[in-house]
Amino acid sequence: MGQESRLTVLCVVGARPNFMKIAPLIHAFRDSGGAIDAPLVHTGQHYDAAMKGAFFEQLGIPEPDVDLGVGSASHAVQTAEIMLRFEPVLDELQPDAVLVVGDVNSTIACALVAVKKSVPVVHVEAGLRSYDRDMPEEINRVLTDQISELLFITERSARDNLQREGVAVERVHFVGNVMIDTLRANLPRAVDPRETFAAEPMAEHLFEADRGYGLLTLHRPSNVDDPQVLAALLDTISELSRQIPLVFPLHPRTRGKIEAAGLMSRLQAADILLTEPLGYLQMLGVMSKARLVLTDSGGLQEESTALGIPCVTLRENTERPITVEQGTNTIVGTDPERIRLVVTDILQSGGKAGRIPELWDGRAAERIRDVLLTWRGCSSSVAAVG
Structure with a gap:
């Protein structure tokens, strides 16, 4: 030294x-x-x-x-x-x-x-x-x-x-998990989604007590780089939005892929609030109030487990198996029927309860x-x- x-x-x-x-x-x-x-x-x-x-x-x-x-x-x-x-x-x-x-x-x-x-x-x-x-x-x-x-x-x-x-x-x-250090330290400061989306005319019905909303994120190359895979995912997501409205902060790369494939209209016709990427406190507020999370992000698998919110992972695998074994996470891949079944179960039964992992x-x-x-x-x- x-x-x-x-x-x-x-x-x-x-x-x-x-x-x-x-x-x-x-x-x-x-x-x-x-x-x-x-x-x-x-x-x-x-x-x-x-x-x-x-x-x-x-x-x-x-x-x-x-x-x-x-x-x-x-x-x-x-x-x-x-x-x-x-x-x-x-x-x-x-x-x-x-x-x-x-x-x-x-x-x-x-x-x-x-x-x-x-x-x-x-x-x-x-x-x-x-x-x-x-x-x-x-x-x-x-x-x-x-x-x-x-x-x-x-x-x-x-x-x-x-x-x-x-x-x-x-x-x-x-x-x-240092990610959970950050979540726990900042949860009291999380920005209420009503404040985050105050200027969004279509956002009011997101906060209906009997329905709620889901949070969606997509950015993995395996999901967004192939136009056919992306189109099938967006069609499934658009269909799901009839059961529960979705908030979809668009990763810049994901937005580019959707626009390049000419698929943006499929989202705009659905019950999906498209937003720019959110700051951490805004994202934490949106996630903490969501009924479920749909994602291909590793971090959100961990954060949703820590918050006790059901997570549907749009990948074939995870490097964070504890979120499945002990947490609230379910791996569904990109199969439309599997996604529908798991989301429907969550909306009807509340999904996996899970528990907070050790340490x-x-x-x-x-x-x-x-x-x-x-x-x-x-x-x-x-x-x-x-």
Whole structure:
């Protein structure tokens, strides 16, 4: 370490899902009694600058010390550009460790640069597996775990995955889920959907007590890149909106694919409120009041489980099996009949009750902080902090 009692952990954030994961870590490191210095690098992988600003402000994340400004590109170009721009930052800051979260291109790119320069890599949300190598995120997860020095897991099955892949058990720490730290900390501040949609004329009937609404998100390439798959999904979703109106915040990439395929009219004719991407507090408010969630997002599978809201996952698999085994999540793929049956069951019976998984208690970031301090022998420096 540069200073005997101070650990420098260079934290990397890249895309929107990372923001919710890094926020509680930044807060926990601030509360380390000065034992952890945590400069923040934003790779700029997420190209929605306005949304980045909204998330940083709402979650209390400080402005990044470094913004690489990479922007959108193909997987190869984006990963390479992040590596090129991150290397001189690493050389300048000389951290004791590089901390990466999740499974986006920024995660693997910065981890690769660090490990090749003999800087230990810390991976938060390690060990999750869908066993679907067609998902770019799965490749990022597997490779990042192989080169990480410390691996923090959200569920016990992740430890088994890592052991099967030859990761030494002493490098793996079960700490809980930092996404749920953020959810629990911010739920009291969630924006009421009536306020979020106050200017939307068609939104009033969303709040009818006897009917409610569902929340829909779509962004996975497997769902939106093939026009035929996308058209079939949108037809099914439009049909479902006759049973329950839907709120559909459109990911920029998804909107582009829908427009390019000429499918927007199918949504506009349905009982679906199309919106721009929502800030975290707005999205949390919409989700917390929804009767159900339809999604292909990993994060929403976790958040809906934490909130006790039935989730219908529009994928053939999940890297978060605990949301199915213990939570409120049901995997349905893209089969129209399967989707209809599960949604109808939820509307009639209320769906799976589920329970909150082990250690999803809002203190995962504190546990990560404590492991890091013990790892470098500075636990005594935060004795007063606890």
